[in-house]
Amino acid sequence: MRIGTTLSNYIIENQRHTHGATGQFTGLLNDLAVACKKIADLVNKGDLLNVLGSADSENVQGEQQKKLDVISNLVFIEALHHNGHVAALASEEMDEVYHLPSGIPRGKYLVLADPLDGSSNIDVNVSVGTIFSVLKAPEGVDYPAEQDFLKPGTEQVAAGYCLYGPSTMLVLTTGQGVSMFTLNRDFGEFLLTHENIMIPADTNEFAINTSNQRFWEPPVQRFIDECLRGQDGPLGKDFNMRWVASMVADVHRILNRGGLFLYPIDAKLSAKGQAGKLRLMYEANPIAFIIEQAGGLCTTGRERIMTLAPESIHQRVPVILGSRNEVERIIGYHSE
Numbered sequence: 282m283r284i285g286t287t288l289s290n291y292i293i294e295n296q297r298h299t300h301g302a303t304g305q306f307t308g309l310l311n312d313l314a315v316a317c318k319k320i321a322d323l324v325n326k327g328d329l330l331n332v333l334g335s336a337d338s339e340n341v342q343g344e345q346q347k348k349l350d351v352i353s354n355l356v357f358i359e360a361l362h363h364n365g366h367v368a369a370l371a372s373e374e375m376d377e378v379y380h381l382p383s384g385i386p387r388g389k390y391l392v393l394a395d396p397l398d399g400s401s402n403i404d405v406n407v408s409v410g411t412i413f414s415v416l417k418a419p420e421g422v423d424y425p426a427e428q429d430f431l432k433p434g435t436e437q438v439a440a441g442y443c444l445y446g447p448s449t450m451l452v453l454t455t456g457q458g459v460s461m462f463t464l465n466r467d468f469g470e471f472l473l474t475h476e477n478i479m480i481p482a483d484t485n486e487f488a489i490n491t492s493n494q495r496f497w498e499p500p501v502q503r504f505i506d507e508c509l510r511g512q513d514g515p516l517g518k519d520f521n522m523r524w525v526a527s528m529v530a531d532v533h534r535i536l537n538r539g540g541l542f543l544y545p546i547d548a549k550l551s552a553k554g555q556a557g558k559l560r561l562m563y564e565a566n567p568i569a570f571i572i573e574q575a576g577g578l579c580t581t582g583r584e585r586i587m588t589l590a591p592e593s594i595h596q597r598v599p600v601i602l603g604s605r606n607e608v609e610r611i612i613g614y615h616s617e
């Protein structure tokens with residue numbers, strides 16, 4: 282595809298090669314792009330709009346919501362629920378499945394999203410992002426239930442994220458590789474700037490919140506210790522560390538230059554009865570789809586994320602992802 286083409290033309294061009302395409306998928310991806318452009322504008326204006334700070338409310342996870350978490354969720358709903366492309370929505374910010382008002386036409390897709398991931402960074406002007414996952418909706422069901430969303434990541438028809446960083450970039454896969462689009466604010470279009478992204482199989486860079494080190498399981502302790510021992514240790518090379526605390530930003534770096542991202546299960550999370558920090562349905566699965574389409578791996582340490590059988594929309598999982606050869610090493614340590 283021609284670099285510089287718009288996201289809309291890119292999607293339409295791809296639709297031409299999709300047998301039986303009805304245009305709904307094209308319309309849905311364009312609606313998602315509109316949501317991301319609107320959120321990008323809110324994030325970019327920040328204090329100028331009095332949209333920063335706490336919303337004085339909690340989400341279903343019992344976590345403090347930021348004003349922009351709540352607003353971004355409303356933007357996500359508003360962009361998607363009118364046009365007849367979706368049958369229902371789910372979001373980190375909503376306890377239950379969002380059903381369309383009666384009289385609104387239902388579409389063929391279900392969309393799950395983390396409307397604003399990394400929002401602990403939003404008040405200090407550090408990159409944040411939107412993550413979305415697209416599944417097929419059950420035929421002829423006007424009010425899909427939570428159960429209808431509980432599909433393994435391998436059943437996603439599309440996944441993507443929008444990174445609100447120095448530039449706003451939308452990264453998308455529909456199962457034919459990973460493409461990246463950069464927002465041209467002059468005329469409000471995402472333009473194709475990279476395609477067929479491939480993650481280097483080796484790396485010397487890892488991302489983990491090392492303040493949790495004393496709680497990690499032995500395989501993770503061992504791997505990070507070996508990274509820190511550098512060229513004098515068993516890995517025979519020095520490592521660099523990054524931790525943005527916005528998964529989308531860490532993942533974007535890995536897509537561009539390789540690396541590892543780890544948010545493993547640890548004793549602190551287990552003590553709270555949590556199976557991980559990150560959510561399977563609208564963080565781990567969409568990101569895993571992108572990472573695998575770019576030649577990387579995404580695992581819990583013991584299982585491929587995309588084959589997990591979901592039990593609830595807000596369930597959490599451990600996540601270890603990135604450059605194939607190092608992830609395989611970590612999987613090996615978990616199996617020993």
Ligand code: P6P
Pocket residue numbers: 398399400401490526527528529544558559
């Ligand atoms: P911690 C953001 O809240 C998030 O879900 C991910 O985007 C990020 O990688 C992680 O949690 C940060 O967690 O424990 O470092 O604040």
